[in-house]
Amino acid sequence: MMSTAGYPASPAGHDESGGGAAPPPQEVATAAATSIRDESAVCAAMLRLLGPDRELCDFTFVVGEEAERLPAVKAVVAVRSPPLRSMLYDQSFRMAQQELAMPHWSPRAFRYLLEFMHAGVANVDAETVLELMQLADFLQVDELKIHCKEFLTEHLSPATVSTLLAEAIRFNDASLRARCTDFFLANARLGPLTSRAFCTFPEWLVCELLSDSALNADEWEVYEAVKAWIAARQKACRAEPERTSGGGGRERSPKHSKAPAPSVAVAGERQRDAPKAEKTTDGDTKSERDEDLVLESDSDDGDEPEVAGDAMTTEGSGRPGAALTDMSPTTSSQADSAFAAGHGPLECVRLGQMSVDQLQAMRIDGLIPESRMLDAVLRKLDGAEPTEGRRRTVFLDFRFDTASKGDGVQLSDDGHSASFSKDNCVLGETMVPDVGQAYWEVMVSSGTNAYIGIARRERIDTQRNMGSGGGIAFRGIGGNEKWKECSHFEYGRRLARGDRVGVLVDLPARSISFYLNGEPLGLAFDDLDPAKQYWPCVSNNTGEMCLVQSRRLPA
Helix, strand or coil: CCCCCCCCCCCCCCCCCCCCCCCCCCCCCCCCCCCCCCHHHHHHHHHHHCCCCHHHCCEEEEECCCCEEEEECHHHHHHHCHHHHHHHCCHHHHCCCCEEEECCCCHHHHHHHHHHHHHCCCCCCCCCHHHHHHHHHHCCCHHHHHHHHHHHHHCCCCCCHHHHHHHHHHCCCHHHHHHHHHHHHHCHHHCHHHCCCHHHCCHHHHHHHHCCCCCCCCHHHHHHHHHHHHHHHHHHHHHHHHHHHCCCCCCCCCCCCCCCHHHHHHHHHHHHHCCCCEECCCCCEECHHHHHHHHHHHHHHHCCCCCCCCCCCCCCCCCCCCCCCCCCCCCHHHHHHHHCCCCCHHHHCCHHHCCHHHHHHHHHHCCCCHHHHHHHHHHHHCCCCCCCCCCCEEECCCCEEEEEECCCEEECCCCCEEEECCCEEEEECCCCCCCCEEEEEEEEEECCCCEEEEECCCCCCCCCCHHHHCCEEEECCCCCEEEECCEEEECCCCCCCCCEEEEEEECCCCEEEEEECCEEEEEEECCCCCCCCCEEEEEECCEEEEECCCCCCCC
Protein backbone atom coordinates (compact mmCIF):
# COMPACT_ATOMS: atom_id res chain seq x y z
CA MET A 1 0.00 0.00 0.00
CA MET A 2 1.32 3.43 -0.97
CA SER A 3 0.37 6.76 0.55
CA THR A 4 1.37 10.24 -0.64
CA ALA A 5 1.58 13.61 1.15
CA GLY A 6 2.31 17.23 -0.16
CA TYR A 7 5.35 19.17 0.92
CA PRO A 8 4.85 22.24 3.17
CA ALA A 9 4.52 25.58 1.39
CA SER A 10 7.39 28.08 1.21
CA PRO A 11 7.34 30.96 3.68
CA ALA A 12 4.92 33.76 2.73
CA GLY A 13 6.31 36.32 0.26
CA HIS A 14 9.23 34.13 -0.80
CA ASP A 15 9.38 33.25 -4.48
CA GLU A 16 11.52 30.18 -5.06
CA SER A 17 11.43 30.86 -8.81
CA GLY A 18 13.19 34.14 -8.30
CA GLY A 19 10.37 36.59 -8.86
CA GLY A 20 6.69 37.22 -8.76
CA ALA A 21 4.17 36.38 -6.11
CA ALA A 22 4.56 33.31 -3.99
CA PRO A 23 2.54 30.27 -5.15
CA PRO A 24 -0.57 29.37 -3.19
CA PRO A 25 0.01 27.00 -0.28
CA GLN A 26 -0.51 23.31 -1.08
CA GLU A 27 -2.95 21.18 0.97
CA VAL A 28 -1.34 18.47 3.01
CA ALA A 29 -2.97 15.12 2.19
CA THR A 30 -3.96 12.98 5.14
CA ALA A 31 -2.61 9.43 4.92
CA ALA A 32 -5.40 6.79 4.94
CA ALA A 33 -5.14 4.05 7.57
CA THR A 34 -6.54 0.55 7.21
CA SER A 35 -6.23 -2.89 8.72
CA ILE A 36 -5.01 -5.65 6.46
CA ARG A 37 -6.26 -9.09 7.46
CA ASP A 38 -5.50 -12.33 5.71
CA GLU A 39 -6.58 -14.99 8.16
CA SER A 40 -6.52 -17.69 5.50
CA ALA A 41 -2.85 -17.00 4.84
CA VAL A 42 -2.05 -17.19 8.55
CA CYS A 43 -4.05 -20.40 8.82
CA ALA A 44 -2.21 -21.93 5.86
CA ALA A 45 1.17 -20.86 7.23
CA MET A 46 0.46 -22.37 10.65
CA LEU A 47 -0.74 -25.62 9.11
CA ARG A 48 2.52 -25.84 7.15
CA LEU A 49 4.29 -26.07 10.49
CA LEU A 50 2.55 -29.38 11.06
CA GLY A 51 3.32 -30.60 7.55
CA PRO A 52 6.02 -29.54 5.06
CA ASP A 53 7.73 -27.13 7.47
CA ARG A 54 7.64 -29.37 10.51
CA GLU A 55 11.40 -28.99 10.98
CA LEU A 56 10.64 -25.46 12.23
CA CYS A 57 8.70 -26.87 15.20
CA ASP A 58 10.49 -26.96 18.52
CA PHE A 59 8.52 -29.62 20.36
CA THR A 60 7.19 -33.16 19.88
CA PHE A 61 4.24 -35.03 21.35
CA VAL A 62 4.59 -38.81 21.44
CA VAL A 63 1.00 -39.99 21.14
CA GLY A 64 -0.83 -43.29 21.55
CA GLU A 65 0.33 -46.83 22.09
CA GLU A 66 1.95 -46.60 18.66
CA ALA A 67 4.14 -43.74 20.00
CA GLU A 68 3.49 -41.62 16.91
CA ARG A 69 5.56 -38.43 16.93
CA LEU A 70 3.57 -35.24 16.25
CA PRO A 71 5.44 -31.91 15.99
CA ALA A 72 4.20 -28.67 17.53
CA VAL A 73 5.25 -25.14 18.40
CA LYS A 74 5.70 -25.12 22.14
CA ALA A 75 4.61 -21.52 22.71
CA VAL A 76 1.47 -21.93 20.59
CA VAL A 77 0.12 -24.97 22.41
CA ALA A 78 1.02 -23.42 25.77
CA VAL A 79 -1.04 -20.33 24.94
CA ARG A 80 -4.06 -22.42 23.85
CA SER A 81 -4.04 -24.88 26.77
CA PRO A 82 -3.47 -23.95 30.44
CA PRO A 83 -2.62 -27.56 31.46
CA LEU A 84 -0.06 -27.83 28.64
CA ARG A 85 1.41 -24.48 29.68
CA SER A 86 2.02 -25.89 33.14
CA MET A 87 3.46 -29.14 31.82
CA LEU A 88 5.70 -27.62 29.16
CA TYR A 89 7.11 -24.78 31.24
CA ASP A 90 7.39 -26.61 34.54
CA GLN A 91 10.94 -26.53 35.90
CA SER A 92 11.14 -30.31 36.25
CA PHE A 93 10.11 -30.78 32.63
CA ARG A 94 12.87 -28.50 31.34
CA MET A 95 15.36 -31.07 32.53
CA ALA A 96 13.89 -33.69 30.19
CA GLN A 97 13.96 -34.04 26.41
CA GLN A 98 11.80 -31.76 24.28
CA GLU A 99 9.05 -34.37 24.17
CA LEU A 100 5.87 -35.15 26.05
CA ALA A 101 4.27 -38.60 26.01
CA MET A 102 0.46 -38.75 25.68
CA PRO A 103 -0.13 -42.52 25.44
CA HIS A 104 -3.81 -42.55 26.34
CA TRP A 105 -5.09 -40.70 23.28
CA SER A 106 -5.27 -41.73 19.66
CA PRO A 107 -2.85 -40.01 17.25
CA ARG A 108 -5.74 -39.14 14.93
CA ALA A 109 -7.65 -37.15 17.55
CA PHE A 110 -4.49 -35.51 18.86
CA ARG A 111 -3.53 -34.45 15.33
CA TYR A 112 -6.90 -32.72 14.97
CA LEU A 113 -6.30 -31.01 18.31
CA LEU A 114 -2.91 -29.67 17.19
CA GLU A 115 -4.43 -28.40 13.94
CA PHE A 116 -7.02 -26.45 15.90
CA MET A 117 -4.46 -25.10 18.35
CA HIS A 118 -2.12 -23.86 15.63
CA ALA A 119 -4.52 -22.73 12.90
CA GLY A 120 -7.98 -22.58 14.47
CA VAL A 121 -9.35 -25.20 12.06
CA ALA A 122 -9.70 -28.96 12.18
CA ASN A 123 -11.37 -31.42 9.83
CA VAL A 124 -13.07 -33.76 12.28
CA ASP A 125 -15.16 -36.83 11.54
CA ALA A 126 -17.89 -38.78 13.33
CA GLU A 127 -15.47 -41.49 14.44
CA THR A 128 -13.10 -39.21 16.33
CA VAL A 129 -15.17 -36.17 17.33
CA LEU A 130 -16.21 -37.68 20.67
CA GLU A 131 -12.63 -38.44 21.69
CA LEU A 132 -11.62 -35.00 20.43
CA MET A 133 -14.23 -33.38 22.69
CA GLN A 134 -12.92 -35.37 25.65
CA LEU A 135 -9.37 -34.39 24.75
CA ALA A 136 -10.35 -30.73 24.45
CA ASP A 137 -12.02 -30.95 27.86
CA PHE A 138 -8.96 -32.58 29.42
CA LEU A 139 -6.60 -29.92 28.03
CA GLN A 140 -9.14 -27.08 28.56
CA VAL A 141 -9.39 -26.00 24.92
CA ASP A 142 -12.90 -24.68 25.44
CA GLU A 143 -13.54 -23.35 21.93
CA LEU A 144 -12.85 -26.75 20.40
CA LYS A 145 -15.02 -28.47 22.98
CA ILE A 146 -17.97 -26.23 22.05
CA HIS A 147 -17.54 -26.99 18.34
CA CYS A 148 -17.39 -30.73 19.03
CA LYS A 149 -20.51 -30.58 21.15
CA GLU A 150 -22.42 -28.76 18.40
CA PHE A 151 -21.29 -31.33 15.85
CA LEU A 152 -22.36 -34.26 18.02
CA THR A 153 -25.72 -32.68 18.85
CA GLU A 154 -26.48 -32.24 15.17
CA HIS A 155 -25.32 -35.75 14.29
CA LEU A 156 -26.66 -37.88 17.13
CA SER A 157 -26.73 -41.57 16.32
CA PRO A 158 -27.57 -44.77 18.22
CA ALA A 159 -23.85 -45.57 18.26
CA THR A 160 -22.81 -42.34 20.01
CA VAL A 161 -25.78 -41.24 22.11
CA SER A 162 -24.88 -43.28 25.22
CA THR A 163 -21.38 -41.84 25.44
CA LEU A 164 -22.56 -38.33 24.71
CA LEU A 165 -25.27 -38.62 27.38
CA ALA A 166 -22.63 -39.36 30.00
CA GLU A 167 -20.56 -36.43 28.74
CA ALA A 168 -23.59 -34.13 29.00
CA ILE A 169 -24.08 -35.16 32.62
CA ARG A 170 -20.38 -34.75 33.37
CA PHE A 171 -20.39 -31.28 31.80
CA ASN A 172 -23.67 -30.44 33.61
CA ASP A 173 -25.21 -29.46 30.26
CA ALA A 174 -28.99 -29.65 30.77
CA SER A 175 -30.03 -29.01 27.15
CA LEU A 176 -27.62 -31.57 25.71
CA ARG A 177 -28.64 -34.07 28.36
CA ALA A 178 -32.34 -33.64 27.54
CA ARG A 179 -31.73 -34.11 23.82
CA CYS A 180 -29.56 -37.18 24.39
CA THR A 181 -32.09 -38.70 26.78
CA ASP A 182 -34.95 -38.25 24.32
CA PHE A 183 -32.87 -39.73 21.51
CA PHE A 184 -31.76 -42.65 23.72
CA LEU A 185 -35.34 -43.50 24.69
CA ALA A 186 -36.65 -43.27 21.13
CA ASN A 187 -33.82 -45.33 19.62
CA ALA A 188 -32.94 -47.65 22.52
CA ARG A 189 -33.35 -50.91 20.65
CA LEU A 190 -31.30 -49.69 17.66
CA GLY A 191 -28.02 -49.77 19.57
CA PRO A 192 -27.88 -47.67 22.76
CA LEU A 193 -29.01 -50.52 25.04
CA THR A 194 -26.35 -52.87 23.70
CA SER A 195 -23.50 -50.35 23.56
CA ARG A 196 -20.39 -50.64 25.70
CA ALA A 197 -21.00 -47.12 26.96
CA PHE A 198 -24.35 -48.17 28.45
CA CYS A 199 -22.59 -50.89 30.45
CA THR A 200 -20.46 -48.23 32.14
CA PHE A 201 -23.40 -46.05 33.25
CA PRO A 202 -23.77 -45.56 37.01
CA GLU A 203 -26.68 -47.39 38.59
CA TRP A 204 -28.87 -44.32 39.13
CA LEU A 205 -28.69 -43.43 35.42
CA VAL A 206 -29.51 -46.99 34.32
CA CYS A 207 -32.57 -47.00 36.59
CA GLU A 208 -33.67 -43.57 35.35
CA LEU A 209 -33.57 -44.68 31.70
CA LEU A 210 -35.00 -48.19 32.09
CA SER A 211 -37.90 -47.09 34.29
CA ASP A 212 -39.13 -44.62 31.66
CA SER A 213 -42.24 -45.83 29.82
CA ALA A 214 -41.04 -44.00 26.70
CA LEU A 215 -38.16 -46.49 26.32
CA ASN A 216 -38.36 -47.96 22.82
CA ALA A 217 -37.63 -51.59 23.74
CA ASP A 218 -39.52 -54.66 24.83
CA GLU A 219 -39.01 -56.15 28.28
CA TRP A 220 -36.72 -58.94 27.11
CA GLU A 221 -34.37 -56.37 25.57
CA VAL A 222 -34.45 -54.41 28.82
CA TYR A 223 -33.60 -57.54 30.79
CA GLU A 224 -30.75 -58.45 28.43
CA ALA A 225 -29.36 -54.92 28.78
CA VAL A 226 -29.46 -55.13 32.58
CA LYS A 227 -27.78 -58.53 32.48
CA ALA A 228 -24.97 -57.15 30.31
CA TRP A 229 -24.62 -54.15 32.62
CA ILE A 230 -24.30 -56.43 35.68
CA ALA A 231 -21.72 -58.60 33.91
CA ALA A 232 -19.65 -55.53 32.99
CA ARG A 233 -19.74 -54.27 36.57
CA GLN A 234 -18.65 -57.63 37.93
CA LYS A 235 -15.83 -57.81 35.40
CA ALA A 236 -14.68 -54.32 36.37
CA CYS A 237 -14.64 -55.25 40.04
CA ARG A 238 -12.65 -58.42 39.37
CA ALA A 239 -10.18 -56.45 37.24
CA GLU A 240 -9.73 -53.73 39.86
CA PRO A 241 -7.18 -55.58 42.02
CA GLU A 242 -5.16 -56.38 38.89
CA ARG A 243 -5.17 -52.75 37.76
CA THR A 244 -4.12 -51.38 41.14
CA SER A 245 -1.70 -54.08 42.31
CA GLY A 246 1.06 -53.03 39.91
CA GLY A 247 1.55 -56.53 38.51
CA GLY A 248 0.75 -58.15 35.23
CA GLY A 249 2.56 -55.74 32.92
CA ARG A 250 1.84 -52.22 31.77
CA GLU A 251 -1.57 -50.77 32.52
CA ARG A 252 -3.67 -50.09 29.44
CA SER A 253 -6.17 -47.24 29.31
CA PRO A 254 -9.10 -47.18 26.90
CA LYS A 255 -8.85 -44.65 24.11
CA HIS A 256 -11.97 -42.78 25.15
CA SER A 257 -11.03 -42.27 28.79
CA LYS A 258 -11.28 -38.72 30.04
CA ALA A 259 -7.84 -38.51 31.48
CA PRO A 260 -4.57 -40.43 31.52
CA ALA A 261 -3.65 -43.09 34.01
CA PRO A 262 -3.53 -40.88 37.14
CA SER A 263 -7.30 -40.42 37.18
CA VAL A 264 -7.78 -44.17 36.76
CA ALA A 265 -5.46 -44.79 39.65
CA VAL A 266 -7.42 -42.41 41.85
CA ALA A 267 -10.62 -44.24 41.03
CA GLY A 268 -8.91 -47.48 41.89
CA GLU A 269 -7.91 -46.16 45.31
CA ARG A 270 -11.49 -45.17 46.00
CA GLN A 271 -12.67 -48.63 45.07
CA ARG A 272 -10.13 -50.21 47.39
CA ASP A 273 -11.37 -48.02 50.21
CA ALA A 274 -14.95 -49.31 49.78
CA PRO A 275 -16.20 -51.76 52.41
CA LYS A 276 -15.58 -55.38 51.55
CA ALA A 277 -18.38 -57.94 51.50
CA GLU A 278 -18.47 -60.09 54.59
CA LYS A 279 -18.62 -63.88 54.61
CA THR A 280 -21.26 -65.80 56.53
CA THR A 281 -20.55 -69.04 58.31
CA ASP A 282 -21.88 -71.11 55.39
CA GLY A 283 -19.68 -69.20 52.90
CA ASP A 284 -22.37 -67.13 51.17
CA THR A 285 -21.53 -63.53 50.32
CA LYS A 286 -23.52 -60.84 52.10
CA SER A 287 -24.11 -57.66 50.10
CA GLU A 288 -25.98 -55.64 52.70
CA ARG A 289 -23.05 -53.33 53.46
CA ASP A 290 -22.55 -52.62 49.77
CA GLU A 291 -26.27 -51.97 49.33
CA ASP A 292 -26.26 -49.61 52.31
CA LEU A 293 -23.35 -47.73 50.75
CA VAL A 294 -25.21 -47.38 47.45
CA LEU A 295 -28.37 -46.19 49.21
CA GLU A 296 -26.39 -43.79 51.36
CA SER A 297 -24.74 -42.12 48.37
CA ASP A 298 -28.09 -41.96 46.56
CA SER A 299 -29.92 -40.25 49.41
CA ASP A 300 -27.40 -37.60 50.43
CA ASP A 301 -29.31 -34.29 50.51
CA GLY A 302 -31.63 -35.66 47.83
CA ASP A 303 -29.15 -34.64 45.13
CA GLU A 304 -28.61 -36.64 41.99
CA PRO A 305 -25.18 -38.26 41.89
CA GLU A 306 -22.68 -37.03 39.33
CA VAL A 307 -21.07 -39.22 36.73
CA ALA A 308 -17.47 -39.81 37.70
CA GLY A 309 -14.65 -38.73 35.46
CA ASP A 310 -13.94 -42.31 34.41
CA ALA A 311 -17.59 -43.23 34.05
CA MET A 312 -17.28 -43.79 30.30
CA THR A 313 -14.18 -45.96 30.29
CA THR A 314 -14.70 -49.56 29.32
CA GLU A 315 -13.38 -50.57 32.69
CA GLY A 316 -15.27 -47.89 34.61
CA SER A 317 -17.26 -48.91 37.62
CA GLY A 318 -19.84 -46.17 37.94
CA ARG A 319 -19.78 -43.99 41.06
CA PRO A 320 -16.38 -44.05 42.79
CA GLY A 321 -16.69 -45.40 46.28
CA ALA A 322 -19.83 -47.47 45.62
CA ALA A 323 -18.94 -51.15 45.67
CA LEU A 324 -20.83 -53.33 43.22
CA THR A 325 -23.47 -55.54 44.74
CA ASP A 326 -22.62 -59.20 44.20
CA MET A 327 -25.45 -60.47 42.01
CA SER A 328 -23.82 -63.49 40.46
CA PRO A 329 -26.49 -66.02 39.38
CA THR A 330 -25.67 -68.81 41.80
CA THR A 331 -28.27 -68.85 44.58
CA SER A 332 -31.68 -67.29 45.06
CA SER A 333 -30.58 -65.92 48.43
CA GLN A 334 -28.11 -63.66 46.65
CA ALA A 335 -30.83 -62.41 44.33
CA ASP A 336 -33.14 -61.88 47.32
CA SER A 337 -30.49 -59.81 49.09
CA ALA A 338 -30.05 -57.66 45.99
CA PHE A 339 -33.71 -56.70 46.19
CA ALA A 340 -33.92 -56.39 49.97
CA ALA A 341 -33.35 -52.63 49.74
CA GLY A 342 -35.85 -52.24 46.88
CA HIS A 343 -33.13 -50.89 44.63
CA GLY A 344 -31.50 -51.84 41.33
CA PRO A 345 -31.89 -51.91 37.55
CA LEU A 346 -33.49 -55.36 37.67
CA GLU A 347 -36.53 -53.82 39.32
CA CYS A 348 -37.05 -51.79 36.12
CA VAL A 349 -37.84 -55.01 34.24
CA ARG A 350 -41.62 -55.38 33.99
CA LEU A 351 -42.09 -59.11 34.45
CA GLY A 352 -45.79 -58.94 33.61
CA GLN A 353 -44.87 -58.20 30.00
CA MET A 354 -42.72 -61.34 29.69
CA SER A 355 -43.84 -64.60 28.13
CA VAL A 356 -43.75 -67.81 30.15
CA ASP A 357 -40.72 -69.01 28.16
CA GLN A 358 -38.89 -65.78 28.88
CA LEU A 359 -39.68 -66.05 32.60
CA GLN A 360 -38.30 -69.59 32.59
CA ALA A 361 -35.07 -68.39 30.98
CA MET A 362 -34.80 -65.61 33.56
CA ARG A 363 -35.30 -68.13 36.35
CA ILE A 364 -32.34 -70.14 35.05
CA ASP A 365 -30.19 -66.99 35.12
CA GLY A 366 -31.00 -66.64 38.82
CA LEU A 367 -30.76 -62.86 38.94
CA ILE A 368 -34.32 -62.18 40.12
CA PRO A 369 -35.69 -63.49 43.44
CA GLU A 370 -37.82 -66.64 43.25
CA SER A 371 -40.70 -64.91 45.01
CA ARG A 372 -40.95 -62.20 42.37
CA MET A 373 -40.66 -64.72 39.53
CA LEU A 374 -43.35 -66.91 41.07
CA ASP A 375 -45.72 -63.99 41.47
CA ALA A 376 -45.34 -63.06 37.78
CA VAL A 377 -45.98 -66.65 36.64
CA LEU A 378 -49.05 -67.05 38.85
CA ARG A 379 -50.53 -63.81 37.56
CA LYS A 380 -50.13 -65.06 34.00
CA LEU A 381 -51.70 -68.42 34.82
CA ASP A 382 -54.63 -66.68 36.53
CA GLY A 383 -55.18 -64.52 33.45
CA ALA A 384 -54.61 -61.33 35.39
CA GLU A 385 -54.23 -58.12 33.42
CA PRO A 386 -50.55 -57.62 32.55
CA THR A 387 -48.62 -54.70 33.92
CA GLU A 388 -48.48 -51.56 31.82
CA GLY A 389 -46.20 -51.86 28.81
CA ARG A 390 -43.76 -49.29 27.64
CA ARG A 391 -43.87 -46.55 25.10
CA ARG A 392 -47.54 -45.66 25.21
CA THR A 393 -47.19 -42.50 23.13
CA VAL A 394 -43.99 -40.53 22.67
CA PHE A 395 -43.16 -37.46 20.63
CA LEU A 396 -40.85 -38.38 17.74
CA ASP A 397 -38.10 -35.77 17.50
CA PHE A 398 -36.39 -35.69 14.12
CA ARG A 399 -35.07 -33.48 11.32
CA PHE A 400 -35.59 -33.66 7.59
CA ASP A 401 -32.96 -35.73 5.79
CA THR A 402 -30.73 -33.79 3.39
CA ALA A 403 -29.79 -37.06 1.66
CA SER A 404 -33.39 -38.19 1.04
CA LYS A 405 -35.28 -35.43 -0.75
CA GLY A 406 -36.37 -34.38 -4.22
CA ASP A 407 -34.44 -31.89 -6.32
CA GLY A 408 -37.08 -29.23 -5.71
CA VAL A 409 -36.78 -29.33 -1.90
CA GLN A 410 -34.66 -26.88 0.11
CA LEU A 411 -34.11 -27.43 3.85
CA SER A 412 -33.38 -24.93 6.60
CA ASP A 413 -30.06 -25.09 8.44
CA ASP A 414 -31.66 -26.76 11.46
CA GLY A 415 -33.46 -29.32 9.28
CA HIS A 416 -36.89 -28.42 10.69
CA SER A 417 -38.33 -26.58 7.66
CA ALA A 418 -38.70 -27.60 4.02
CA SER A 419 -39.45 -25.36 1.02
CA PHE A 420 -40.81 -26.93 -2.16
CA SER A 421 -40.44 -25.50 -5.66
CA LYS A 422 -41.67 -28.72 -7.27
CA ASP A 423 -44.06 -31.54 -6.32
CA ASN A 424 -41.40 -33.50 -4.40
CA CYS A 425 -40.98 -35.45 -1.14
CA VAL A 426 -38.55 -35.31 1.76
CA LEU A 427 -38.03 -38.01 4.43
CA GLY A 428 -37.15 -37.61 8.10
CA GLU A 429 -33.81 -38.72 9.50
CA THR A 430 -35.30 -40.88 12.29
CA MET A 431 -37.09 -44.17 11.71
CA VAL A 432 -40.56 -44.64 13.19
CA PRO A 433 -40.12 -46.92 16.25
CA ASP A 434 -41.64 -50.40 16.05
CA VAL A 435 -42.61 -50.50 19.73
CA GLY A 436 -45.54 -48.49 21.08
CA GLN A 437 -46.88 -45.30 19.54
CA ALA A 438 -44.98 -42.39 17.99
CA TYR A 439 -46.46 -38.96 17.34
CA TRP A 440 -45.27 -35.80 15.57
CA GLU A 441 -46.76 -32.68 14.04
CA VAL A 442 -46.15 -30.74 10.84
CA MET A 443 -47.33 -27.20 10.12
CA VAL A 444 -48.37 -26.46 6.54
CA SER A 445 -47.43 -22.81 6.00
CA SER A 446 -48.23 -22.68 2.29
CA GLY A 447 -48.51 -24.82 -0.82
CA THR A 448 -50.98 -26.34 -3.26
CA ASN A 449 -50.66 -30.11 -2.79
CA ALA A 450 -49.68 -31.00 0.78
CA TYR A 451 -49.20 -34.59 2.01
CA ILE A 452 -48.08 -35.64 5.51
CA GLY A 453 -47.38 -39.22 6.65
CA ILE A 454 -44.83 -42.01 6.42
CA ALA A 455 -42.98 -43.91 3.72
CA ARG A 456 -40.56 -46.78 3.18
CA ARG A 457 -37.20 -45.63 1.88
CA GLU A 458 -36.99 -48.46 -0.64
CA ARG A 459 -40.46 -47.65 -1.97
CA ILE A 460 -40.90 -43.87 -2.06
CA ASP A 461 -39.99 -41.80 -5.13
CA THR A 462 -38.81 -38.47 -3.69
CA GLN A 463 -38.99 -36.80 -7.10
CA ARG A 464 -42.79 -37.11 -7.00
CA ASN A 465 -45.43 -36.34 -4.39
CA MET A 466 -46.38 -38.89 -1.72
CA GLY A 467 -49.58 -39.84 -3.52
CA SER A 468 -48.07 -40.95 -6.80
CA GLY A 469 -44.67 -41.67 -5.26
CA GLY A 470 -45.84 -44.51 -3.01
CA GLY A 471 -46.22 -43.00 0.45
CA ILE A 472 -48.81 -43.45 3.20
CA ALA A 473 -50.30 -40.05 3.90
CA PHE A 474 -53.10 -37.62 4.59
CA ARG A 475 -53.65 -35.08 1.81
CA GLY A 476 -55.25 -31.93 3.15
CA ILE A 477 -54.57 -29.25 0.51
CA GLY A 478 -55.81 -30.06 -2.96
CA GLY A 479 -58.22 -32.57 -1.47
CA ASN A 480 -59.09 -34.42 1.73
CA GLU A 481 -57.93 -37.97 1.19
CA LYS A 482 -55.87 -40.75 2.68
CA TRP A 483 -53.27 -42.34 0.41
CA LYS A 484 -51.50 -45.68 0.65
CA GLU A 485 -49.04 -46.66 -2.02
CA CYS A 486 -50.77 -44.90 -4.93
CA SER A 487 -54.38 -45.69 -3.90
CA HIS A 488 -56.58 -43.09 -2.21
CA PHE A 489 -59.88 -42.80 -0.37
CA GLU A 490 -61.85 -39.89 1.03
CA TYR A 491 -60.77 -39.07 4.58
CA GLY A 492 -60.85 -36.25 7.12
CA ARG A 493 -61.36 -32.67 6.08
CA ARG A 494 -59.42 -30.03 4.23
CA LEU A 495 -56.85 -28.01 6.08
CA ALA A 496 -56.01 -24.32 5.83
CA ARG A 497 -52.58 -22.77 5.57
CA GLY A 498 -51.09 -22.52 9.05
CA ASP A 499 -52.84 -25.65 10.33
CA ARG A 500 -51.01 -28.39 12.25
CA VAL A 501 -51.28 -31.98 11.06
CA GLY A 502 -50.45 -34.65 13.64
CA VAL A 503 -49.35 -38.19 12.75
CA LEU A 504 -49.85 -41.09 15.19
CA VAL A 505 -48.21 -44.39 14.21
CA ASP A 506 -48.66 -47.58 16.24
CA LEU A 507 -46.69 -50.29 14.45
CA PRO A 508 -47.51 -53.10 16.91
CA ALA A 509 -51.19 -52.32 16.20
CA ARG A 510 -50.39 -51.86 12.46
CA SER A 511 -52.22 -48.51 12.49
CA ILE A 512 -51.75 -44.90 11.45
CA SER A 513 -54.08 -42.02 12.38
CA PHE A 514 -54.03 -38.30 11.74
CA TYR A 515 -54.93 -35.19 13.72
CA LEU A 516 -55.80 -31.67 12.59
CA ASN A 517 -54.91 -28.94 15.08
CA GLY A 518 -55.03 -31.55 17.85
CA GLU A 519 -58.43 -32.99 16.89
CA PRO A 520 -58.50 -36.62 15.70
CA LEU A 521 -59.48 -37.35 12.11
CA GLY A 522 -59.85 -41.05 12.88
CA LEU A 523 -58.05 -44.23 11.91
CA ALA A 524 -56.60 -44.01 8.40
CA PHE A 525 -55.10 -47.50 7.94
CA ASP A 526 -54.74 -50.59 10.12
CA ASP A 527 -52.70 -52.81 7.79
CA LEU A 528 -49.14 -51.53 8.23
CA ASP A 529 -46.42 -54.18 8.24
CA PRO A 530 -44.51 -54.18 11.59
CA ALA A 531 -41.69 -56.11 9.93
CA LYS A 532 -40.95 -53.16 7.61
CA GLN A 533 -39.25 -49.88 8.39
CA TYR A 534 -41.13 -46.59 8.00
CA TRP A 535 -39.88 -43.01 8.07
CA PRO A 536 -41.68 -39.67 8.50
CA CYS A 537 -42.35 -38.08 5.11
CA VAL A 538 -43.98 -34.94 3.68
CA SER A 539 -44.50 -33.54 0.20
CA ASN A 540 -45.80 -30.27 -1.21
CA ASN A 541 -45.83 -28.12 -4.34
CA THR A 542 -44.59 -24.52 -4.29
CA GLY A 543 -45.00 -24.20 -0.56
CA GLU A 544 -43.38 -24.55 2.84
CA MET A 545 -43.82 -27.00 5.72
CA CYS A 546 -42.11 -27.13 9.11
CA LEU A 547 -41.87 -29.53 12.03
CA VAL A 548 -43.69 -28.40 15.16
CA GLN A 549 -41.40 -28.45 18.21
CA SER A 550 -44.02 -28.04 20.94
CA ARG A 551 -43.80 -31.77 21.82
CA ARG A 552 -47.55 -31.88 22.50
CA LEU A 553 -49.14 -35.34 22.49
CA PRO A 554 -52.70 -36.22 21.43
CA ALA A 555 -55.28 -36.52 24.21
